[in-house]
Structure formats: C-alpha cells, structure tokens
Amino acid sequence: NAGVTQTPKFRVLKTGQSMTLLCAQDMNHEYMYWYRQDPGMGLRLIHYSVGEGTTAKGEVPDGYNVSRLKKQNFLLGLESAAPSQTSVYFCASSPRSSEQYFGPGTRLTVT
Amino acid sequence: AQSVAQPEDQVNVAEGNPLTVKCTYSVSGNPYLFWYVQYPNRGLQFLLKYITGDNLVKGSYGFEAEFNKSQTSFHLKKPSALVSDSALYFCAVLILTGGGNKLTFGTGTQLKVEL
Numbered sequence: 001n002a003g004v005t006q007t008p009k010f011r012v013l014k015t016g017q018s019m020t021l022l023c024a025q026d027m028n029h030e031y032m033y034w035y036r037q038d039p040g041m042g043l044r045l046i047h048y049s050v051g052e053g054t055t056a057k058g059e060v061p062d063g064y065n066v067s068r069l070k071k072q073n074f075l076l077g078l079e080s081a082a083p084s085q086t087s088v089y090f091c092a093s094s095p096r097s098s099e100q101y102f103g104p105g106t107r108l109t110v111t
Numbered sequence: 112a113q114s115v116a117q118p119e120d121q122v123n124v125a126e127g128n129p130l131t132v133k134c135t136y137s138v139s140g141n142p143y144l145f146w147y148v149q150y151p152n153r154g155l156q157f158l159l160k161y162i163t164g165d166n167l168v169k170g171s172y173g174f175e176a177e178f179n180k181s182q183t184s185f186h187l188k189k190p191s192a193l194v195s196d197s198a199l200y201f202c203a204v205l206i207l208t209g210g211g212n213k214l215t216f217g218t219g220t221q222l223k224v225e226l
C-alpha cells in the first residue's frame with residue numbers, strides 16, 4: 001500500500017495563478033482532510049470530506065476550494081494564489097473514528 | 112471550544128536520559144488524544160493515542176504517554192532518549208462531530224537529543 005500520496009511535492013506560483021493539489025489514498029478511508037502548516041502555528045484544517053461527493057469547511061477555508069469526486073481522491077484548488085498561501089500543505093485520511101494518516105506534503109511558494 | 116497547548120517550543124535532552132514533552136488539553140466531554148511526530152521534510156506519523164482505558168498508553172518507537180484527567184494533561188515520555196528521536200512532536204485532540212472527525216493540533220515541540 002502506498003498510503004497517502006500527494007502531487008506535486010513542490011510548486012512555485014506567481015500571485016494570481018491557479019493550481020490544484022492532488023491527494024490520493026489507497027486505504028479505503030471514508031474521511032479525508034487538507035491542512036496547512038506554518039511555522040509556530042501547528043497544522044490548521046482547511047477543508048475536509050466525510051465521503052465521496054461531500055466537503056466541508058475547516059478552520060481556514062478562505063481562498064481554497066475542494067472536491068471529492070472519487071472516494072480515494074481529494075483535490076485542493078487555489079483559484080488565485082496569494083503570498084499568504086505560501087505554506088506546506090498536508091493531506092490526511094482516516095477511518096471514521098480513528099487516527100489520521102498523513103501524506104508527505106506539498107511545499108508551495110507564492111511570489 | 113476544544114484546544115491543545117504545548118507549553119514548550121523546544122526540549123533539549125541528553126541521549127540516554129528520560130524525556131518528557133508536555134501537552135495539556137481543554138475539551139468538553141471525553142477527550143480522544145493523539146501524539147504525532149514529524150521528521151524534517153516529512154509528513155506527520157502517528158505515535159500513539161488515548162481513547163479510554165489505562166491512563167498509560169504505549170506507542171511506537173518506545174514512546175508512551177500518560178493521560179491525567181485531573182490535570183487535563185497528556186504528556187509524552189520515553190525512558191531513554193536517542194539522537195534519532197530528534198524531531199517535531201505534535202499533540203492533538205480529536206473532536207467527534209456528526210459531520211466528521213476534526214483534529215485540533217498544538218503548535219508543536221521541537222525535541223533535540225544530543226550526545
């Protein structure tokens with residue numbers, strides 16, 4: 001099992017550009033999550049999904065959109081990137097009431 | 112609102128000595144508590160969890176954590192630290208809701224184990 005994978009690993013965007021981060025899991029987990037990690041702030045939840053076709057806002061959803069068209073995939077979109085979105089993005093998945101399993105992260109820089 | 116606090120930004124320990132990384136929580140109801148470790152340029156790895164039962168929970172790589180309800184704490188411990196334990200450690204509390212399970216993380220504690 002690959003677990004949770006994220007694509008791409010690194011990306012540099014100019015302000016105003018758009019991009020999509022892909023998360024895939026092969027553990028048949030119901031729940032999936034997107035977090036951002038910034039120095040001194042821990043991880044903050046952006047959006048999450050409790051099943052195929054469903055999404056919900058987390059703690060810091062502004063500027064991001066998500067979609068979960070297939071159970072194994074969870075996409076995070078930035079429609080118009082801003083320097084404040086420079087961060088490391090982590091995807092995670094979990095069974096319904098258990099620990100979350102994290103991907104390796106995507107390092108995004110917006111200039 | 113649920114929250115987790117890690118009062119120390121960094122903990123320095125000599126190899127072979129015991130280590131403790133502190134965590135306190137604030138939740139309504141029974142807490143589900145977790146510890147994760149993050150090595151440089153890597154994702155978070157699950158170490159251990161407390162749901163119910165024994166207050167002393169054993170996890171991966173020789174780590175354990177003690178749940179103390181009266182002090183609302185869940186400190187991470189290891190009897191003998193290794194240099195390879197140097198990493199960033201996160202405490203988290205799980206919030207069960209009808210719409211999903213949300214982990215709230217502390218800000219992390221950098222553990223440095225020196226020879």
